[in-house]
Amino acid sequence: MDTTDDTRQLAARLRSVAEDAAAGVGPMLRSAFRSGVRTEKKTNNHDLVTAHDRASEESIARHLFAAVPDSRILGEEGGHRGSGRIEWIVDPIDGTSNFAHGVAFFCVSIAAALDGELLAGVVYDPVAELMFSADRDGAYLNGETLRPRAHATEAQASIMTDYPSAEALRIDGRAGLDAFAELVDTYATLRRKVSAALMLAHVAAGWADVTLGLDTNPWDVAAGALIVRRAGGSYLPFGYDDGARPAHEAPCYVAIGPGGSAPTAVAVVERLVAARRRAGYTRG
CATH class of the missing domain: 3.30.540.10 (Fructose-1,6-Bisphosphatase, subunit A, domain 1)
Structure with missing residues (x-):
């Protein structure tokens, strides 16, 4: 063996x-x-x-x-x-x-x-x-x-997120509301479910196409991230520094079901993370 x-x-x-x-x-x-x-x-x-x-x-x-x-x-x-x-x-x-x-x-x-x-x-x-x-x-x-298949276009896709939380709005201000509005406008439907692990599992099952989160902890996402990847999807981590770490330890993420595409979700998270970095925000 x-x-x-x-x-x-x-x-x-x-x-x-x-x-x-x-x-x-x-x-x-x-x-x-x-x-x-x-x-x-x-x-x-x-x-x-x-x-x-x-x-x-x-x-x-x-x-x-x-x-x-x-x-x-x-x-x-x-x-x-x-x-x-x-x-x-x-x-x-x-x-x-x-x-x-x-x-x-x-x-x-x-x-x-x-x-x-x-x-x-x-x-x-x-x-x-x-x-x-x-x-x-x-x-x-x-x-x-699990053998899910995500919608190929954002106009057909559903997205789940708990962003923006009250804490996120205090950090990001109007940019947080603008980001949420962009997601609502881009995707066929947006649902705020407030459980990162279960939202990731729903992407893995094909019941949602995309999910994203900011300022999560490893226990929020580790299991769900693995399930998404093993189902054929993508889990993209984002952090506030350039330090190497396992993906599930990064504080921000976008997860996409297999066959799906989420350029708007990725751009939103990249923009928010970049603004926080410029402001010296270091959580995670």
Whole structure:
């Protein structure tokens, strides 16, 4: 067995472990959803956390450490823990605001990396019970291989984004509103869904053609980025400096389904990132 085969088998195993960990918190999240979830503010009124975020991450962490002892975890709520070779990048509820407000567009996101390279990823929609995943061999939805095809022209394409957020408007000012207007005018439809991981999964499934984000974190995009790429799509990272880093660690991105083209989305992100760089903005 050569190294390629070893890596392929490892990726498939990590994908299976992540699927089990994500599915394991599904009953808790479905039970809590639309049950009067109490929230706390993290950085502002738009950045929320619930007890279910923390409980979900703890459950996932226990499962991952038990299944793969040679692990470490980067979690949105718990930060870094462990010191193993396999890095798990975990968002226990991506789209907490949706979850807390009774909007059925949130997910569990788990990615596995070795030496900075993503090997496996899972995005799990617990309400619809949709398990998006990827490993070395492909991308899958509930175990079936994904073979999407995006619209070839922007005039026919749909785009998902959570830009501009309130924070982005404070940073970009009128340029943020102009960028949003350009996207609305260019694409057949624009939807603000506010869950980067699930928006990426929908691009991978062919249910959206393009998605873009600014100022994301690795746990928001790592699994979804891999699923998009393994489905045949493109994931284009953008940063505020010239430092080399894995794509999922870049703070901004555009993702495009296979066969699609998104020059306007790319130009919008490039323009916003360039303006922020000129202004000395350094987040990420």
